[in-house]
Amino acid sequence: MFDFNVSLSANADSSQIYDTIIIGGGPAGLSAGLYAARYKLKTLMIEKAAITGGQLTSTEWVENYPGFPEPVLGKKLAKDMEDQARFFGLEIINEDVSKVNLDGEIKEIITSLNTWKARTVLIATGSSPKTLDVPGEKEFSGRGVSYCATCDGPFYPDKTVAVVGGGNSALEESLFIAKYASKIYIIHRRDSFRADPIVIDRVKAESKIELITDTIVKEIAFDASIRKLILHNKKSAQDSSLDVDGVFVFIGANPNTALFKGQLDMQDGYIVTDREHQTSVKGVWAAGDVQVKSLRQVATAVGDGALAAYKIHKYLDS
Amino acid sequence: MPILDEKVIAEVKKALEHMKNPVTLKLFTQSFECGYCKETHQLLEELITTNDLLKLEVHQFESDKEAVERLGIDKIPAIAILGEKDYGIRFYGIPAGYEFSSLLSAILMVSTGLHKLSDEGKKFLDSLNKPVHLQVFVTPTCPYCPQAVILAHQMAYYSDKVKADMVEVSEFPHLTQKYSVQGVPRTTINEDWYQEGAAPEHMIIEKIKEAL
Numbered sequence: 240m241f242d243f244n245v246s247l248s249a250n251a252d253s254s255q256i257y258d259t260i261i262i263g264g265g266p267a268g269l270s271a272g273l274y275a276a277r278y279k280l281k282t283l284m285i286e287k288a289a290i291t292g293g294q295l296t297s298t299e300w301v302e303n304y305p306g307f308p309e310p311v312l313g314k315k316l317a318k319d320m321e322d323q324a325r326f327f328g329l330e331i332i333n334e335d336v337s338k339v340n341l342d343g344e345i346k347e348i349i350t351s352l353n354t355w356k357a358r359t360v361l362i363a364t365g366s367s368p369k370t371l372d373v374p375g376e377k378e379f380s381g382r383g384v385s386y387c388a389t390c391d392g393p394f395y396p397d398k399t400v401a402v403v404g405g406g407n408s409a410l411e412e413s414l415f416i417a418k419y420a421s422k423i424y425i426i427h428r429r430d431s432f433r434a435d436p437i438v439i440d441r442v443k444a445e446s447k448i449e450l451i452t453d454t455i456v457k458e459i460a461f462d463a464s465i466r467k468l469i470l471h472n473k474k475s476a477q478d479s480s481l482d483v484d485g486v487f488v489f490i491g492a493n494p495n496t497a498l499f500k501g502q503l504d505m506q507d508g509y510i511v512t513d514r515e516h517q518t519s520v521k522g523v524w525a526a527g528d529v530q531v532k533s534l535r536q537v538a539t540a541v542g543d544g545a546l547a548a549y550k551i552h553k554y555l556d557s
Numbered sequence: 558m559p560i561l562d563e564k565v566i567a568e569v570k571k572a573l574e575h576m577k578n579p580v581t582l583k584l585f586t587q588s589f590e591c592g593y594c595k596e597t598h599q600l601l602e603e604l605i606t607t608n609d610l611l612k613l614e615v616h617q618f619e620s621d622k623e624a625v626e627r628l629g630i631d632k633i634p635a636i637a638i639l640g641e642k643d644y645g646i647r648f649y650g651i652p653a654g655y656e657f658s659s660l661l662s663a664i665l666m667v668s669t670g671l672h673k674l675s676d677e678g679k680k681f682l683d684s685l686n687k688p689v690h691l692q693v694f695v696t697p698t699c700p701y702c703p704q705a706v707i708l709a710h711q712m713a714y715y716s717d718k719v720k721a722d723m724v725e726v727s728e729f730p731h732l733t734q735k736y737s738v739q740g741v742p743r744t745t746i747n748e749d750w751y752q753e754g755a756a757p758e759h760m761i762i763e764k765i766k767e768a769l
Binding site for chain 1: 569
């Protein structure tokens with residue numbers, strides 16, 4: 240009934256110059272770390288969270304990562320990726336990067352504790368959930384407004400919740416929340432869902448879930464006694480209110496690129512790379528959700544990470 | 558049947574290889590009306606087999622009044638992590654799932670003296686002249702929670718003024734209600750202040766300043 244996760248920060252040495260520093264420990268960073276360690280590059284991963292694995296750690300089941308005919312738990316896949324990379328020598332430390340200096344032969348990665356130095360840098364900082372930006376959202380974040388189903392789903396046993404969004408995350412997380420809640424409304428601004436058809440079928444088969452389409456959330460009108468959402472139907476142009484105990488927001492993600500603004504070419508906030516993941520600055524690569532790309536999945540992230548590590552290896556060799 | 562499987566035991570052994578000084582885990586438990594007391598006890602029994610520097614002391618919550626009072630234990634299961642002294646590091650509820658990493662981090666910190674507080678953070682903690690009680694509410698499936706727990710425990714380790722608890726929400730619904738917690742991690746500061754999410758050190762410090 241219980242599981243026990245072991246994920247601890249290494250004690251790395253900031254006086255040495257690393258061959259490569261990987262910023263971010265999601266699937267892209269971990270696969271790059273695995274490859275880089277096997278190329279015998281002196282590799283350091285800097286992950287701000289105590290638990291490595293990025294968004295995988297807050298995903299319940301992963302069904303579309305090849306090699307797992309039975310669905311695999313996101314946290315298990317993350318842990319296995321971490322263990323595999325560590326086995327080959329990847330060092331992972333938990334520090335929060337506050338500044339980077341990417342120009343020059345030696346790159347500097349600055350945290351509140353250390354200045355780390357490396358010949359090359361791989362940025363794999365991923366993305367963070369987008370917010371709705373409607374009244375009430377900020378005030379009630381963590382008090383009824385959530386962006387993480389595995390974290391906060393347990394707060395809603397036999398309760399009514401709304402899930403906002405129409406992609407795979409929104410629908411899959413709704414199925415997770417259905418383990419706790421008695422009623423789930425999925426509110427989506429369009430009339431069709433962009434989630435994978437197999438996920439849509441499963442949501443439609445779950446009797447606890449009701450779909451509300453062509454509708455946006457105008458306001459999260461929560462107070463001490465009443466909790467409701469003010470909805471706006473785009474087709475009928477009518478407003479309505481919906482009583483809920485909580486709301487989960489899964490409407491996509493924003494890239495975690497604030498650290499790199501002004502130092503790298505970007506497009507809509509995402510880092511621009513060539514086909515081999517090289518950024519606009521020599522010696523700096525980017526992989527995974529943080530870069531400009533068309534499909535953001537575990538399967539594509541690991542490919543990005545592997546290729547970036549290979550190119551870093553070639554670059555250091557020459 | 559063991560609660561920790563062989564793979565986890567091997568990982569724990571490896572992680573705790575870096576221990577330097579002895580660490581005492583004080584468990585407060587009772588045989589009735591306690592959600593996960595039995596499981597927490599079993600977990601710690603198995604955990605201490607991984608390293609000779611670990612010691613477990615079991616206290617009965619209902620009868621061992623002196624220890625309960627001295628360590629300020631007010632609910633069970635409770636684990637206090639002691640080294641040379643009591644730093645005010647507590648776990649209320651079973652440290653399962655991702656919180657197992659928080660438990661190992663606390664043990665390592667107390668054993669090695671190594672923490673990750675910044676110079677500014679230490680300076681602020683040195684300047685504290687009032688007590689600070691941090692309660693970090695968590696669920697075992699929350700991957701962002703250990704970051705908040707580890708930070709709070711580091712502050713408790715460093716400063717005699719700070720006490721820091723991990724609180725597992727499902728085992729203490731009255732506290733969840735009292736502080737109207739509906740999302741984790743949530744760090745409450747003394748009674749009336751809180752910080753949402755796995756916030757960086759400087760943000761928690763700003764909140765503590767507001768709370769004092």
